[in-house]
Amino acid sequence: MWGAPGEPADSYYAVRPECTDxxxxxxxxxxxxxxxxxxxxxxxxxxxxxxxxKTLRRIQRGGIHPSIRGEVxxxxxxxxxxxxxxxxxxxxxxxxxxxxxxxxxECREIFPVIxxxxxxxxxxxxxxxxxxxxxxxxxETNPGTxxxxxxxVNKLLPxxxxxxxxxQWLLTLHQIGLDVMRTDRTLVFYEKQENLSKLWDILxxxxxxxxxxxxxxxxxxxxxxxxxxxxxxxxxxxxFERLMRRLRGNFRCxxxxxxxxxxxxxxxAVTQVIDPKLHHHFETLGxxxxxxxxxxxxxxxxxxxxxxxxxxxxxxxxxxxxxxDLFSLYEESVPKIARAVGSNKGKPxxxxxxxxxxxxxxxxKSSDAPLPISVFLVASVLKDKSxxxxxxxxxxxxxxxxxxxxxxxxxAKKACIGALKLHKKxxxxxxxx
Numbered sequence: 001m002w003g004a005p006g007e008p009a010d011s012y013y014a015v016r017p018e019c020t021d022x023x024x025x026x027x028x029x030x031x032x033x034x035x036x037x038x039x040x041x042x043x044x045x046x047x048x049x050x051x052x053x054k055t056l057r058r059i060q061r062g063g064i065h066p067s068i069r070g071e072v073x074x075x076x077x078x079x080x081x082x083x084x085x086x087x088x089x090x091x092x093x094x095x096x097x098x099x100x101x102x103x104x105x106e107c108r109e110i111f112p113v114i115x116x117x118x119x120x121x122x123x124x125x126x127x128x129x130x131x132x133x134x135x136x137x138x139x140e141t142n143p144g145t146x147x148x149x150x151x152x153v154n155k156l157l158p159x160x161x162x163x164x165x166x167x168q169w170l171l172t173l174h175q176i177g178l179d180v181m182r183t184d185r186t187l188v189f190y191e192k193q194e195n196l197s198k199l200w201d202i203l204x205x206x207x208x209x210x211x212x213x214x215x216x217x218x219x220x221x222x223x224x225x226x227x228x229x230x231x232x233x234x235x236x237x238x239x240f241e242r243l244m245r246r247l248r249g250n251f252r253c254x255x256x257x258x259x260x261x262x263x264x265x266x267x268x269a270v271t272q273v274i275d276p277k278l279h280h281h282f283e284t285l286g287x288x289x290x291x292x293x294x295x296x297x298x299x300x301x302x303x304x305x306x307x308x309x310x311x312x313x314x315x316x317x318x319x320x321x322x323x324x325d326l327f328s329l330y331e332e333s334v335p336k337i338a339r340a341v342g343s344n345k346g347k348p349x350x351x352x353x354x355x356x357x358x359x360x361x362x363x364x365k366s367s368d369a370p371l372p373i374s375v376f377l378v379a380s381v382l383k384d385k386s387x388x389x390x391x392x393x394x395x396x397x398x399x400x401x402x403x404x405x406x407x408x409x410x411x412a413k414k415a416c417i418g419a420l421k422l423h424k425k426x427x428x429x430x431x432x433x
Contacts, residue, residue: 006030009308012066013228019186023306023408033062040068048086050075052324053352059319060356063312070229070239076318077242078326082353093235100234103205110166111173117193119200121177125170129162169208172215176203183220184307189228198227202237206244216251219244221299225311245330246372250298263297264290266371270379273429274422278386285396292399296378304407313377313412320416321373322355360423373419376426380418381410 006028015022035058043051052075064072074080080089107114111124123132162170180200189195202223207215222243226236252259268290272279282288295303300317302310323329351359361370382389385402393399 006034009066013307014188015186016188016191022186023309025306025308026411027063027309027312029065030062033058035059035062035064035068035072037065037068040065040072044086048084048089050082052082052322053350056319056322056353056355059315064315066308069311069315070226070231070235073226073229073315073318074235074239076315076322077239078245078330079238079242081327082324084327096238097232097234100205100237103209104201107169107205107208111170113173114201114204117197119177119180119197120174121181123171123174125162125167127167127171129167165211168211168214169204172207173204175217176200176207176215176220179203179217179220184224187228187307195227198233198236199224202227202233202240205237206241210244210248213244213248213251216253218295218299219251221302222247225307225314242330247300260294260298261289263372263375264293266375267293267297267378270371270375270422270426271382273426274379275383275386278382278389281390281393282399285393285399287396287399292396292403293378293382296381296403297374300374301377301410304410305412306408309410309412313415316412316416317373317377318355320355320357320420322353323358324350324353357420357423360420360427364427373416373423376419376423377415379426380415380422381406383422384418 007030008025009027009029010025035055039058040055043055045051055072055075059072059076075082080092084092104115113120125131177200180196180203183199184190199220203215203219206219206223223236223240226239226243227233230236230239248259250258250260250263268279268282268288271282271290279288282290300310301313304310305313351362354362357373364370381403385406388402389399393402
C-alpha cells in the first residue's frame with residue numbers, strides 16, 4: 001500500500017544466528033518506490049523491449065525488490081540491450097552458457113577439482129611449474145580418505161604440460177580458495193559447500209580467461225552477490241564478468257603499482273577541488289596518496305555496509321551511471337553475439353535512457369572518459385566526515401579508525417545524493433580553473 005512502512009529485506013539474505021556483530025540493514029522494501037516484480041514485468045513490451053528510462057527512475061527512488069534483483073542487474077551491467085526481444089536474449093543466454101561450459105571444461109582438463117563441488121586452499125604447483133603432492137589437498141577434496149594414498153593424490157595433480165599461462169593460473173587457485181572461505185561467511189547461504197565451490201569455480205574460470213588481470217584479492221567480494229542472486233552458475237559468471245569490465249583496471253598490477261591507485265589519484269584531485277582544507281590535512285598527515293580509501297574503491301563499499309545495503313548501493317550507482325551503449329560497447333569483442341541482437345550502436349543516445357549521472361557527463365564536451373561515480377561516493381563520505389577528520393585525526397591511524405567507525409552507519413541513498421551534488425560542484429569549479 002502506498003505510504004506503508006517499508007518491509008525489511010534481511011529475510012532474503014539470512015544471517016547465521018551466531019553472527020551477532022553484523023552491520024544493521026537500513027534498506028527497506030517500500031511499496032510505490034522500490035521496483036517490484038509487477039512494475040518490472042510491466043516495463044516490457046509484448047515482444048520484450050524494456051522501458052529502461054522508467055526502470056532507472058524507479059531504482060533511483062527505492063532500489064530493487066530482492067526477488068528480481070538478479071535479472072535487473074543483468075541489464076544494469078550491460079549483459080543485455082534493453083531494446084532486444086525476449087527471443088534474442090534467450091539466444092544470447094544459451095550462447096553464453098555454452099561458452100562458459102567450454103571454458104570450465106578447459107579448466108577441468110588441467111585441474112580436475114574444477115566443477116567437482118569442492119575447492120582447495122593449499123598450493124598445487126611451485127613457481128617453476130612442479131606439481132606439489134600436498135596431502136591437505138586430498139583431505140579438502142575427499143574428506144575421510146587416507147591422505148597418504150599416492151594414487152588419489154596423483155589423480156588430483158594438475159595435468160601438464162605446463163606453459164606460462166597454465167602455471168600462472170594454477171598458482172592462483174589456492175589463493176582464490178582462501179578468499180572464498182572468508183567471503184560473506186556470516187550468511188547462511190555459504191554454509192553449503194556447493195555454494196562455496198560455485199564461487200571458487202567462477203573465480204577460477206575468470207582467472208583463466210582474463211590472462212592480463214587474472215585473480216586479485218577483493219574479486220570474491222564482488223562476485224559473491226552474483227551467485228546468490230542468479231541461480232544458474234553461467235549467468236552469475238557473465239554478470240560478474242560485466243562488472244569486471246568496469247573494475248578490472250583496479251586489479252591490474254605491475255611491479256610498482258596497483259591499478260586502483262589511478263582512482264585514488266582522481267579522488268585526491270576531486271577532494272582538492274571541493275574541500276581543499278581537508279586535502280591539505282591529509283597531505284600534512286602523509287596521506288596525500290589516499291591509500292586509506294583503497295578498500296572502499298576496490299570492493300565498492302562491501303565492508304562499510306551490511307550485505308543488503310551494499311547491494312542497494314551498487315544498484316543505485318549503476319542506475320545513476322547507466323549508459324544505453326553499454327551492451328554494444330562490451331559486445332564489440334564478440335561480434336557473433338552482437339549480431340544476434342539489433343544493437344543501437346551508431347544511433348544517437350537518448351538522454352531519457354541514461355542514468356542521472358551519465359546525463360550530467362553527456363553535457364561535458366571532453367574526449368576524456370568520465371570519472372566513475374564511486375570516486376564521488378568516497379569523496380562524499382570524506383566530505384561528510386570532514387569536520388571530524390580535521391579535528392580528531394592526528395595521524396593516518398586516526399583517519400583509518402574514523403572511516404572504520406562508519407561501518408553500518410552509512411545511508412546508501414544519502415551517499416548517492418551526496419555524490420551527485422559533489423559531481424556537479426566539482427564540474428563547476430573545475431571549469432573555472
